[in-house]
Amino acid sequence: MSYLRYVKLIGTMHVSPKSREEVMRTILEERPHAVAVELDRTRFLAMESNREMTLEDALRFGRRGLINYALAKVEEKLGEEFGMKPGEEMKAAISAAQALGVPLFLIDEDINVILSKIAASPAREKLLMALEGLAVFLPIKSGGEMPDPMSEYRTMMMEFSRRYPYLYRVLVEERNEVMARNLISIVENLKARGVKRPKVIAVVGLGHKPGIEHLLDRAKERRPVSPYWFSG
Template identity: 25%
Template sequence: MLTYIQQRIGAETGVKPGAEMLVAIEEAEKHQKPVAFIDRDIRITLGRFWGRMGIWEKIKLIGALIYSLVSVEGQDLDVDELTNQDVVSAAMEEFRKFSPHGAQALIDERDAYLAHQILMLGNRYDRVLAVVGAGHIQGVQRYLNAPETLPPLPSLTADVKGLPWGKIIGAAVTIIFLLLIAAIAFSGVGLEVLIAALAYWILINGVLSAVFTLLAGGHPFSAATAFAVSWLTSLNPLLAAGWFAAIVEAKIRKPTTGELRQIIEAETFSEMRRIPLFRVVLVAALANVGSSLGTVAYFVFIFPVLGIDPTVVITEGFSNMIRMIAGFF
């Protein structure tokens, strides 16, 4: 998504992403000067970027990226305005407000990393010409003027391990569901209600996951796979219905690595959606969304659908359960 948005902005402005770096390399080669690539590895940057952000920042980011997929097209973008330092500074500050932790990884840490590399090159060469993005000029210059403020280099490349919110939420869902089923079983409302509660879990999760798979343009077999596994994957924080649906989709559509270029060059979202590789990714994402919505819908509507009083079921169920457990001791 980031690559696609970058390519679309480049198409609108007539400037290919990374063109300034290519020109710098060409000029260096023309004058027979050595070239050093001093930015941090993109895998480290994205890993720290994702790891630093909280769950709310991640949700906002995904929403903003999806919006950007359709909003970039057709905008009148002025490349001179985009590279104006005042505009760049305002954009950086806006991003800090939007995602403070993300800005640390994408901007501040890279400023420090670039400054480290420039200073190390300065110890080897008499003169160093550094070509950096407009958004990094002020930050890098600030560190070069005061090297003592630089954070240690190893701290800029270490893995960031945030709270595994996906596993935490998944484990919570599993515990709540099992406790709910146990409460129904011990409450005395009857075997029919217990069977209905289990059946609704399978149906609600399965139907919504399958519907969202079809909305992604997935094959009916992929939708059937999502339906079949979503009730189970919703109870296991280590599994996701979208993974299984995407595997089936990939087996049927057979995407190729060359389609990555087609995704980048696509003009519209609907055009991207017709590309098998993008469709596989979309199936994985939307099948998981459907399964998650199914889980939420189940807990919200299960008691009204079953026609039972949740207070009675929970109090009676747990009381009977505790008495039964106490009877073993």
């Protein structure tokens, strides 16, 4: 059985306004039994409180805090360039789930585990990431209309996997596995509650969509395992 019968993935670009609109429209039109988002508990609570990590906060958490702070600033800069704060598409999914009164599931790997893996990356990849990350903070010169980042994602992901093989593994492939497992658990738990043909919509980053779909398509039926979740 393919779990793609039950799960529809929306691949989003975290800094694209089109993603936010697609997420809200699709969920309200499809009216699923559950909504899943690429967040963990820590990031969900931070998003709900609208609290942003300061440099002072990052310093208290040491190396992992500084890595998290730098990544957040990179996304913030991109959001300014494309007219959208990072996470707006996730907020749209949360609002849509609440509007429909369906459960909201948090399916991503724990951010502390992710940061630990990033901190353990090879020195070459750390240095390269630091150097390339600095360019994000420089003004972007534009002679015309900015390209839609969603149309460029395949090239971006291929280049990222080539330049950062370790980081690609931990940031993309391993998280795909975690999210696919959680989605399978959601489907099985809905079936155990008596939903004969569960419909789940999952909102994930565009780079995760093909990998998760591949895993869901190849997966065999498993016994239900409860993921942590928030009721809408």
